[in-house]
Amino acid sequence: MSISKKFPPAKQEKQSETLNRLICVTNRHLFDDIEDAGGQPSFLARLERIAAAHPAAIVLREKDMEEGAYEALAREVQAICLRHQVPFIAHTFVGAAAHLGADGLHLPLPLLRRLRESRAVLPAHLGTSCHSLEDVREAERLGCSYLIAGHIYATSCKPGLPPRGLAFLREVTAATELPVYAIGGITPARLREVLAAGAAGGCAMSSLMQGNLWLTKIPENNR
Template identity: 75%
Template sequence: MTNRHLFDEAGGQPAFLARLEQVAAAHLAALILREKDMEEGDYEVLAREVQILCRRHQVPFIAHTFAGAAKRLHADGLHLPLPLLRTMRQEGRALPGRLGTSCHSLEDVREA
């Protein structure tokens, strides 16, 4: 899971992407781009770049929070906070086959 703010003072986005390239080269099981404070459009621009480097290293790319961006990018998966998953389920929205959610209690696990 990512946190681009760790690179704010160390070179910003170029340093962040360079570090992700190094991490992806280690052949992770998957990379989750978790940048919840971004607007969806900005997230999608960054996600496109991250997805390219993931593909280069054959690492599954998993989007976080933004189901629309995940769908447009044909992400390998989507991770949602549980409250957002609840809302999407209540709306009857289609969810991707590879879906994860955040659980912080046994009750959350049972609901998920």
């Protein structure tokens, strides 16, 4: 049950420098034990608000769950995405992605490698995260249709690890025709920088899932 909106876009496609260049990467633990006033888990309420702003896609990155529980949550998140015509990308769980007809599946590179070696049946639209040019070349060989590269800027999600920077991002985007999304410390100002470096867009987790850095311009009736 996928939507018609194309993801990933072709590398040469031009879009405005807004949320439609940003992939939302989820983290439900930011909302542990919190509910909104209506009793809906704040995690889902937040995703409803994010989807209303029409990001490039939502990646349900809850890979610490059991697959059955993940699929149940994914069904709810996919329904939110369908309401707002936002591509839904599953993470890690091949079976759940297949059962739901997800628009894409993001796999860690070692897992993607093992699945290809075992000749597993995988969705058409696959993505992985790359941290070197060798990763990029392997991802292309393994049939990925988009890449996430990082981390580009310092981020609280990677404490103590130095960022790879814009120079690395430029190397990646020059080395592949696949759409590349930058991750790590992406802000509205930095989104312009990564676009200038050749990226198709950026990815955000905590800055989208918490606070109003990206969402201040969404009309009240879309919240």
